[in-house]
Amino acid sequence: MKIAVLPGDGIGTEIVSEAVKVLNTLDLKFEMETALVGGAAYDAYGHPLPEATLKLAMDSDAVLFGAVGDWKYDTLDRPLRPEQAILGLRKNMGLFANFRPAICYEQLVGASSLKPELISGLDILIIRELTGDIYFGQPRGRRIATDGHFPGAEEAFDTMRYSKPEIERIAHVAFQAARKRKAAGTEGRVTSVDKANVLETFQFWKDVVTEVGKEYPDIALDHMYVDNAAMQLVKEPKRFDVVVTGNMFGDILSDEASMLTGSIGMLPSASLNTKNQGLYEPSHGSAPDIAGKGIANPLATILSAAMMLRFSLNQPEAAQRIEAAVQKVLALGLRTGDIWSEGTTKVGTREMGDAVVKAL
Amino acid sequence: MKIAVLPGDGIGTEIVSEAVKVLNTLDLKFEMETALVGGAAYDAYGHPLPEATLKLAMDSDAVLFGAVGDWKYDTLDRPLRPEQAILGLRKNMGLFANFRPAICYEQLVGASSLKPELISGLDILIIRELTGDIYFGQPRGRRIATDGHFPGAEEAFDTMRYSKPEIERIAHVAFQAARKRKAAGTEGRVTSVDKANVLETFQFWKDVVTEVGKEYPDIALDHMYVDNAAMQLVKEPKRFDVVVTGNMFGDILSDEASMLTGSIGMLPSASLNTKNQGLYEPSHGSAPDIAGKGIANPLATILSAAMMLRFSLNQPEAAQRIEAAVQKVLALGLRTGDIWSEGTTKVGTREMGDAVVKAL
Ligand SMILES: CC(C)[C@H](C(=O)O)[C@@H](O)C(=O)O
Numbered sequence: 176m177k178i179a180v181l182p183g184d185g186i187g188t189e190i191v192s193e194a195v196k197v198l199n200t201l202d203l204k205f206e207m208e209t210a211l212v213g214g215a216a217y218d219a220y221g222h223p224l225p226e227a228t229l230k231l232a233m234d235s236d237a238v239l240f241g242a243v244g245d246w247k248y249d250t251l252d253r254p255l256r257p258e259q260a261i262l263g264l265r266k267n268m269g270l271f272a273n274f275r276p277a278i279c280y281e282q283l284v285g286a287s288s289l290k291p292e293l294i295s296g297l298d299i300l301i302i303r304e305l306t307g308d309i310y311f312g313q314p315r316g317r318r319i320a321t322d323g324h325f326p327g328a329e330e331a332f333d334t335m336r337y338s339k340p341e342i343e344r345i346a347h348v349a350f351q352a353a354r355k356r357k358a359a360g361t362e363g364r365v366t367s368v369d370k371a372n373v374l375e376t377f378q379f380w381k382d383v384v385t386e387v388g389k390e391y392p393d394i395a396l397d398h399m400y401v402d403n404a405a406m407q408l409v410k411e412p413k414r415f416d417v418v419v420t421g422n423m424f425g426d427i428l429s430d431e432a433s434m435l436t437g438s439i440g441m442l443p444s445a446s447l448n449t450k451n452q453g454l455y456e457p458s459h460g461s462a463p464d465i466a467g468k469g470i471a472n473p474l475a476t477i478l479s480a481a482m483m484l485r486f487s488l489n490q491p492e493a494a495q496r497i498e499a500a501v502q503k504v505l506a507l508g509l510r511t512g513d514i515w516s517e518g519t520t521k522v523g524t525r526e527m528g529d530a531v532v533k534a535l
Numbered sequence: 536m537k538i539a540v541l542p543g544d545g546i547g548t549e550i551v552s553e554a555v556k557v558l559n560t561l562d563l564k565f566e567m568e569t570a571l572v573g574g575a576a577y578d579a580y581g582h583p584l585p586e587a588t589l590k591l592a593m594d595s596d597a598v599l600f601g602a603v604g605d606w607k608y609d610t611l612d613r614p615l616r617p618e619q620a621i622l623g624l625r626k627n628m629g630l631f632a633n634f635r636p637a638i639c640y641e642q643l644v645g646a647s648s649l650k651p652e653l654i655s656g657l658d659i660l661i662i663r664e665l666t667g668d669i670y671f672g673q674p675r676g677r678r679i680a681t682d683g684h685f686p687g688a689e690e691a692f693d694t695m696r697y698s699k700p701e702i703e704r705i706a707h708v709a710f711q712a713a714r715k716r717k718a719a720g721t722e723g724r725v726t727s728v729d730k731a732n733v734l735e736t737f738q739f740w741k742d743v744v745t746e747v748g749k750e751y752p753d754i755a756l757d758h759m760y761v762d763n764a765a766m767q768l769v770k771e772p773k774r775f776d777v778v779v780t781g782n783m784f785g786d787i788l789s790d791e792a793s794m795l796t797g798s799i800g801m802l803p804s805a806s807l808n809t810k811n812q813g814l815y816e817p818s819h820g821s822a823p824d825i826a827g828k829g830i831a832n833p834l835a836t837i838l839s840a841a842m843m844l845r846f847s848l849n850q851p852e853a854a855q856r857i858e859a860a861v862q863k864v865l866a867l868g869l870r871t872g873d874i875w876s877e878g879t880t881k882v883g884t885r886e887m888g889d890a891v892v893k894a895l
């Protein structure tokens with residue numbers, strides 16, 4: 176089992192260290208190799224995703240990723256900015272299926288912006304298509320407009336697109352995930368989010384998802400416009416089970432949902448390709464403002480390592496052990512600053528990692 | 536002063552009637568003419584935006600619009616669906632500047648999903664570009680893919696685009712609105728929402744807004760990615776003053792923001808062109824589930840009529856009188872079902888309109 180460890184920038188190195196420590200506590204044999212990515216790689220090699228880093232990732236069963244980005248790279252040309260590393264990994268590894276659970280941890284209900292009764296017990300799964308849509312669609316660029324409101328003016332443009340097989344495969348992922356969750360007690364429903372009333376791409380999306388849904392008579396399917404979905408997440412988040420949507424809408428809705436939970440420091444994510452090779456990273460960012468202070472919350476990264484064990488390394492028991500250990504440290508009242516509240520014990524990044532190791 | 540009255544579908548007719556009643560109470564002379572739009576127009580004439588309706592709207596100083604849409608039209612071909620009427624009006628009238636205030640009414644703080652301290656006193660203004668972006672960009676359609684992940688497969692596509700003058704004019708609208716608000720006591724800040732880290736269109740957007748911003752040294756400008764904006768609206772909505780963004784992101788964020796307030800039944804909107812001709816409509820939809828029951832909240836529509844008086848008809852005092860009257864009925868404890876809470880008096884659509892008339 177080969178794991179590429181890519182800590183990245185900001186708090187990335189601190190939180191990934193703790194996840195590696197936790198992995199090393201398990202009685203499993205991993206080959207782990209670390210490489211630079213993002214701003215750190217740019218500083219060392221002049222590129223956010225050096226060839227060697229990409230090769231390491233491609234040759235591994237899984238990538239454990241921290242976070243990338245820092246204000247100091249904001250003025251670089253776009254192809255050299257840290258975020259390009261993550262886009263490059265997704266594209267080159269074909270990581271089309273992004274799993275973003277939005278879970279509200281019972282102990283953290285109070286940390287949510289939402290009223291407790293709306294958020295307590297929340298457990299939804301957002302599945303975002305990750306290699307298509309307007310993120311990668313060609314053509315794109317700048318040019319002189321030849322039509323539209325101001326012919327002759329300078330304009331910029333991008334292309335949104337989805338092909339039938341791209342939609343089919345992510346729809347299957349969503350229905351299968353809903354089926355697994357149903358076996359574990361959820362209602363078994365997929366909500367497909369589109370903008371079929373305006374966009375050709377998402378009318379097609381809706382049509383194809385509807386077709387695929389016929390193969391899953393045990394799973395309910397409904398369709399929702401993206402603007403309405405953004406509202407319903409606020410109004411009644413628990414009405415959702417599995418949500419499936421495109422790359423752009425998924426970017427927005429998955430972030431909205433994770434912030435709603437109040438548990439964003441706790442939320443892992445997985446991005447998989449057709450071979451179950453995956454990239455695992457916390458849902459939160461690189462938080463350069465608190466980098467190096469030893470106060471970042473490593474739990475989302477530790478839980479991402481658990482997802483990695485389950486999805487890419489076929490070690491579901493080890494995954495469950497880690498998840499149980501995290502529950503235990505929460506039950507003990509240990510909290511990093513982002514999730515701390517009166518009556519609990521504030522700890523740093525390393526202490527939190529140590530506590531999870533001890534709980535194992 | 537000529538007003539085109541377009542009630543539309545669902546609760547549209549009921550709520551627009553109340554707004555018309557309120558307008559008729561003012562000692563001002565309006566020429567008002569009513570026409571069918573949306574599903575109602577489709578039923579009568581086979582098209583959601585008949586020529587005569589469009590002509591009436593174009594020839595008026597302002598359009599007072601209810602809402603369009605009903606499930607029963609969902610199976611129609613896209614060009615015949617009720618929403619096309621609103622897209623057609625925006626396009627033909629050139630209504631590029633959409634004003635969506637997200638205000639939390641003090642008396643309705645409890646109706647919000649958010650904790651009271653996060654939402655109480657909220658008063659932000661979302662300005663959404665309304666005639667460009669992927670909503671109207673050509674080319675769009677279906678075809679066989681010649682490149683991408685699955686060459687040879689069927690695909691659908693749309694074009695996102697913005698030209699420099701389109702971005703400039705909406706940026707000016709935003710900075711000028713921020714300046715007016717600053718004179719009335721806000722901090723004077725514009726947050727431009729983009730996705731410059733991924734999209735050519737929104738890198739250009741950011742560049743052009745930054746340029747325009749130099750003409751407004753009294754107004755602070757910051758930039759935020761759309762995914763982060765969706766999170767910050769949940770985490771700390773009061774950090775915003777004026778938000779400006781494109782058509783697609785504005786659709787999502789303005790709906791998210793209005794639902795956050797808990798006051799969505801109270802929120803008006805305005806869509807203006809370069810001649811200050813405008814379309815005024817409530818932020819909420821046609822709510823077919825409660826249509827005809829006489830229980831819909833007419834206040835968002837009544838407040839939209841106030842916005843119309845201010846923006847398109849140059850009657851700021853009359854606008855203020857209506858707004859004061861609405862405040863008064865709220866202070867009296869009158870509430871339609873959507874905003875009702877223990878200790879207040881539940882009233883129907885007509886009673887609410889009557890109460891506003893009385894308060895005038
Ligand atoms: C960094 C950025 C390119 C990326 C995205 O937009 O996909 C991020 O927001 C995410 O969601 O992983």
Ligand SMILES: CC(C)[C@H](C(=O)O)[C@@H](O)C(=O)O
Nearest residue numbers: 372373402618619621622786
């Ligand atoms: C009905 C639909 C086309 C419209 C839009 O997407 O603009 C609506 O959601 C709105 O925000 O006014």
